[in-house]
Amino acid sequence: MSELTLTVMRLGFLAVLWLFVIVAVQVIRSDLFGTRVTQRGSRRGGGAAAAAQQPGRQPAPPQQRQRRGAPTKLVVSEGTLTGTTVTLAGQTITLGRAHDSTIVLDDDYASSRHARIYPDRDGQWIVEDLGSTNGTYLDRTRLTTPTPIPPGAPIRIGKTVIELRK
Amino acid sequence: MSVVTNTTTIGAIEAPSRRNTELLLLAFAVVIPIFAYANVGLSIHGELPPGMLVYGLGFAVLAGIAHLVVRRFAKYADPLLLPIATLLNGLGVVLIWRLDQSERLRTLAKRSFGVFTESAPRQMMYTGLAIALFSVVLLVLKDHRVLQRFTYISMAGALVLLILPVIPGLGADVFGAKIWISVGGFSIQPGEFAKIVIAIFFAGYLMVKRDALALASRRFMGLYLPRGRDLGPILMIWAMSLLVLVFENDLGTSLLFFGMFVIMLYVATERTSWIVIGLLMSVGGATVVGMTASHVKVRVTAWLDPFACYSTSGACEQVGQSIMSFGSGGVLGTGWGQGNSDLIGFAANSDFIFSTVGEELGLTGVMAFLLLYGLIIERGVRTALAARDPFGKLFAIGLSGAFALQIFVVAGGVMGLIPLTGMTMPFLASGGSSVLANWVLIAILIRISDTARRPAPAPAPSPDSEMTQVVRPS
Numbered sequence: 217m218s219e220l221t222l223t224v225m226r227l228g229f230l231a232v233l234w235l236f237v238i239v240a241v242q243v244i245r246s247d248l249f250g251t252r253v254t255q256r257g258s259r260r261g262g263g264a265a266a267a268a269q270q271p272g273r274q275p276a277p278p279q280q281r282q283r284r285g286a287p288t289k290l291v292v293s294e295g296t297l298t299g300t301t302v303t304l305a306g307q308t309i310t311l312g313r314a315h316d317s318t319i320v321l322d323d324d325y326a327s328s329r330h331a332r333i334y335p336d337r338d339g340q341w342i343v344e345d346l347g348s349t350n351g352t353y354l355d356r357t358r359l360t361t362p363t364p365i366p367p368g369a370p371i372r373i374g375k376t377v378i379e380l381r382k
Numbered sequence: 383m384s385v386v387t388n389t390t391t392i393g394a395i396e397a398p399s400r401r402n403t404e405l406l407l408l409a410f411a412v413v414i415p416i417f418a419y420a421n422v423g424l425s426i427h428g429e430l431p432p433g434m435l436v437y438g439l440g441f442a443v444l445a446g447i448a449h450l451v452v453r454r455f456a457k458y459a460d461p462l463l464l465p466i467a468t469l470l471n472g473l474g475v476v477l478i479w480r481l482d483q484s485e486r487l488r489t490l491a492k493r494s495f496g497v498f499t500e501s502a503p504r505q506m507m508y509t510g511l512a513i514a515l516f517s518v519v520l521l522v523l524k525d526h527r528v529l530q531r532f533t534y535i536s537m538a539g540a541l542v543l544l545i546l547p548v549i550p551g552l553g554a555d556v557f558g559a560k561i562w563i564s565v566g567g568f569s570i571q572p573g574e575f576a577k578i579v580i581a582i583f584f585a586g587y588l589m590v591k592r593d594a595l596a597l598a599s600r601r602f603m604g605l606y607l608p609r610g611r612d613l614g615p616i617l618m619i620w621a622m623s624l625l626v627l628v629f630e631n632d633l634g635t636s637l638l639f640f641g642m643f644v645i646m647l648y649v650a651t652e653r654t655s656w657i658v659i660g661l662l663m664s665v666g667g668a669t670v671v672g673m674t675a676s677h678v679k680v681r682v683t684a685w686l687d688p689f690a691c692y693s694t695s696g697a698c699e700q701v702g703q704s705i706m707s708f709g710s711g712g713v714l715g716t717g718w719g720q721g722n723s724d725l726i727g728f729a730a731n732s733d734f735i736f737s738t739v740g741e742e743l744g745l746t747g748v749m750a751f752l753l754l755y756g757l758i759i760e761r762g763v764r765t766a767l768a769a770r771d772p773f774g775k776l777f778a779i780g781l782s783g784a785f786a787l788q789i790f791v792v793a794g795g796v797m798g799l800i801p802l803t804g805m806t807m808p809f810l811a812s813g814g815s816s817v818l819a820n821w822v823l824i825a826i827l828i829r830i831s832d833t834a835r836r837p838a839p840a841p842a843p844s845p846d847s848e849m850t851q852v853v854r855p856s
Contacts (some may be wrong), residue, residue, distance in 0.1 A: 221424070222424070222425055222717055222720070223717070225421050225424065225425075225717070225718075226421075226714070226715065226716075226717035226718065227714065228417075229414075229417060229418060229421055229718065229743070230714065230715070230743065230744075230746045230747060230750070232414055232417060233414060233743075233747065233750045234746070234750055236407075236410055236411065236414060236469065236750075236754075237750050237753050237754060237757075239407065239410065240407065240462055240465070240466065240754075240757055241757070243400075243403055243407065243461060243462060244462060244757075244760070244761070244764075313850070324850070324851045325850065325851055325853055326850065327850045328850070348850075349850045349852055350850070350852065350853045
């Protein structure tokens with residue numbers, strides 16, 4: 217065998233071996249970037265993960281001018297829906313186990329219609345308990361009346377915690 | 383439907399079964415060893431090896447069978463585990479065949495045993511057996527949670543497997559380490575199988591005890607220290623691995639078991655203190671044994687400075703030769719069949735097989751091999767993350783942790799990073815037990831990943847109708 221052939225085969229083998237490694241890494245790339253972004257309005261994707269739901273048929277209220285520093289999204293930070301975000305666009309958000317809630321909670325300790333979050337006339341977000349069994353907690357206190365949500369305060373419903381963020 | 387369309391939900395992509403991806407990779411994984419095989423034949427004998435068609439076809443058929451079994455019985459399994467294991471196994475056979483061609487090893491074998499037998503056909507046969515066992519595991523084990531029932535039986539089983547080599551008449555003392563048993567002419571290394579069996583015990587035990595181990599603790603200097611009585615199990619495993627070390631002269635197995643337990647303990651409890659305690663205990667134990675047991679002492683001397691005792695001690699010479707073979711390989715290696723790694727002597731195709739990779743494929747090849755092993759481990763950890771049941775999580779972590787430790791211990795040993803321990807490089811090294819046990823390990827990982835990636839069954843029809851549970855203040 218000529219020296220040249222052997223050198224070509226030697227380098228060729230290493231190239232092929234690395235090609236395999238690279239192909240294998242390509243296959244698992246979906247682990248890193250494989251998240252699917254579901255636009256609201258598409259049909260519900262089966263599991264509880266796709267629980268951000270249609271807020272019913274009511275037309276969206278006229279958009280108010282956003283106040284400076286007002287929260288723009290609602291984030292679920294604990295519970296089975298962790299990571300779910302809902303953009304706050306002036307609509308009322310209902311939370312509960314009922315199918316027509318904006319956020320359908322997969323949580324044994326939540327009631328069917330547990331709570332709602334809505335903006336008042338000034339654009340301040342208010343949380344109101346809808347007579348739930350286990351109550352809605354803002355920080356540590358159980359809600360009895362509709363209460364404005366201070367920025368960053370956790371709202372606890374059963375095992376689920378949500379926050380409003382900018 | 384609605385005017386408000388700016389709300390998004392982030393979720394994982396629904397897992398397709400990915401069996402066709404696996405098939406493509408598998409075809410690739412069969413072609414590479416055949417290419418390597420041709421390469422060795424051309425460089426040593428100047429012609430294509432005569433057994434190329436038979437070996438190549440046989441290997442392709444084995445891989446095909448494994449693929450069909452996975453396609454039929456574990457449809458949603460991870461697509462990478464099988465191809466990578468096949469590739470490593472195939473390259474292992476080629477490496478062994480390459481060392482079979484070495485004149486030095488032939489004369490050495492004739493001088494010491496009178497005969498020389500080729501190891502490659504035997505390794506091929508073991509590969510066939512291993513694929514059969516792989517299929518059987520996937521066929522029989524429909525759900526890995528069944529193994530949970532055998533928690534304590536597997537503890538007993540693992541202990542028996544570990545003790546077997548010390549029993550006189552059954553155990554075989556090969557080159558100082560008593561890790562083999564000989565049954566009817568075959569020598570079996572029970573430690574390889576014990577690794578899987580004991581993972582079942584650890585997973586089952588820790589699943590039940592994790593809360594007690596994680597929560598009942600005192601805080602001391604930033605570490606959560608466990609209660610005295612919770613230290614019991616870790617002390618027992620530590621003592622057991624030390625006993626293995628003392629009576630079987632096997633540093634590798636004892637390190638493997640203890641390390642695996644510490645890894646699983648950490649994963650189960652999320653307490654860093656276990657890692658600290660585990661490291662202290664293993665360093666302490668290893669130091670004491672390294673100072674007293676003569677077999678281990680030789681290894682440590684060979685590790686500290688192999689060239690100081692090069693001409694006086696066989697162990698030093700082996701490690702020295704191994705390091706030199708890595709060195710002479712350089713970045714791109716000498717090419718298949720053109721190295722001199724056979725100078726290592728009798729363990730060249732088992733414990734030291736990685737040195738041949740280092741010499742003939744160079745740093746580039748070594749990196750590729752380590753990455754392939756890394757990918758298997760990564761898929762195992764990924765499987766553990768995706769698994770929905772705690773037993774499956776711990777089991778997958780235990781198996782991939784054991785696999786990772788074994789790679790570290792062997793590769794570190796032959797490169798002179800840690801003292802040599804006499805374990806086998808999974809899938810590469812010559813030896814039936816190792817090949818069989820590692821294919822079983824892959825089969826179990828494939829089974830767990832199939833369960834984990836299988837799409838969840840449809841949710842209950844109406845959660846509205848269920849009662850809300852009431853929180854009772856206690």
